[in-house]
Amino acid sequence: MSADFASWGRIDPRLRASISVDAYEEARLTAGRDAFLPFGNGRSYGDSCHNDQGRLIDVRPRSRILSFDAGTGILRCEAGVTLRQVLERAVPHRFFLPVTPGTAFVTVGGALANDVHGKNHHSRGTFGRHVLSFTLLRSEGESLSCSRQHNADLFRATIGGMGLTGLIGEVELRLMKVPSPHVQQHAIRFDRLDDYFRMIDRIDGEHEYSVAWIDQLAAGRAAGRGILLAGDHADGACEFPDVPKGLRLAVPFRPPVSLLNRLTLKAFNLAYFRKEKPGETVSTVKWPGYFYPLDAVRDWNRLYGPRGLYQHQSVYPQAQAPEITARLMETARRAGHGSFLTVLKRFGDEPAQGLLSFARPGFTLTLDFPNQGEATLRLLDRLDEIVMAAGGAVNPYKDARMRPDVFAASFPDWRQLEALRDPALVSDFWRRTALHLRH
Ligand SMILES: Cc1cc2nc3c(=O)[nH]c(=O)nc-3n(C[C@H](O)[C@H](O)[C@H](O)COP(=O)(O)OP(=O)(O)OC[C@H]3O[C@@H](n4cnc5c(N)ncnc54)[C@H](O)[C@@H]3O)c2cc1C
DSSP, X not given: OEEEOOOTTOSSOOEEEEEEHHHHHHHGGGOOTTOEEEEOSSOSSSSTTOOTTSEXXXXXXXXXXXXXXXXXXXXXXETTOBHHHHHHHHGGGTEEOSSOOSOSOSBHHHHHHTTOOOTTHHHHOOGGGGXXXXXXXXXXXXXXXXXXXXXXXXXXXXXXXXXXXXXXXXXXXXXXXXXXXXXXXXXXXXXXXXXXXXXXXXXXXXXSEEEEEXXXXXXXXXXXXXXXXXXXXXXXXXXXXXXXXXXXXXOOSOOSSOSOOHHHHHHHXXXXXXXXXXXXXXXXXXXXXXXXGGGGEETGGGGGOTTXXXXXXXXEOGGGHHHHHHHHHHHHHHTTOOOSOOEEEEEOSOOXXXXXXXXXXXXXXXXXXXXXXXXXXXHHHHHHHHHHHTTOEEOGGGOSOOOHHHHHHHOTXXXXXXXXXXXXXXXXXXXXXXXXXXX
């Protein structure tokens, strides 16, 4: 079966061969090496969710919530359940995901396999920390039950293991009790990056959530201005409905060119910055708007045009963060590249849950660029160099092009994952980084 299993960057959106979970369960014992890769919902940006020399295992139809205990908040579900489904089930009982990325259209299996992080990494670590157990089907044997007590090596390797250790079947998660799913938001406008760095330790100490948007195209005196959005769950008296029925907009066509060029981005950034009053504004925000603002516009990635987009997410040590953050943004600006969504966040000191988890202590900057071919690739290499010289790392599940040496320096434990990899599974990302290094 062939279908469009594009990843979110849409750099190479061709038809891809796939197989159902049922068919994979039959085929796996006689499968050759490197023949398959599990596919969640394609919200990874590059080729870590593709295996173009093999077939993708389409996990999405496996999407049943198996049980939910409204007393303890423990939920069991199949790996193809989306975070949106989890929330629809749990929110009326005043439970919320303890960690969520910036879109709810991610599967539980995909969130586990990339050990994703959210706006509260400084208070709750990554997704994997809240996973109690899961089943893992290896191609050469039976389904294994994995937890911190049983098959602990595979448990640790699968969290953040990018789908390479086996097919995750069912997952048991502990959700977080909240007084309300909605959020009391503190929007704090800052005129300079220094102002952000001066307040962030205090803000993170005071609030469950915090993330900053930065106007990457602003130069001169305005360079580094932005808005810090901190927040906490509102109290139980909040009157919004538990699951608001929001209007979902869509990009209804595929524009022939990117609509996100330097000019439109400059105008958008200025308008977004000015939307907030100077100083701090406190308001109560519905949870879909606080956690998932981009989910309100379906297929927004199409705005980048037929050549797609690259995302660059890096993490670097706290001591050098003010300088490195400014350099990364200025390097992109000087290269003539504007980033639509520039997001800065401090990761907490929580030790990594998985063998190859990306989140680690330091600051993380995320930049999105329309694909302009060679010029963009050169810029991304330059950004890697800045990050690596500071002892940082580049995110593999946002990546479609990092060099093998950048990967190895970012994830020195990659050989341990290679040793535990299911022989039938591989990704295009793993082929061009780890397997390239091994040969
Ligand atoms: C708008 C947007 C915002 C985002 N914000 C964040 C953020 O704030 N923080 C963050 O960390 N990430 C963020 N991401 C990235 C996203 O959360 C991750 O890439 C996530 O892992 C995608 O999950 P998916 O279900 O779409 O899986 P896919 O992208 O299809 O696959 C992800 C990986 O999981 C593996 N996999 C999927 N299902 C299984 C299974 N059943 N068994 C074994 N392996 C499996 C795949 O092989 C692949 O390696 C964002 C992405 C978008 C588009």
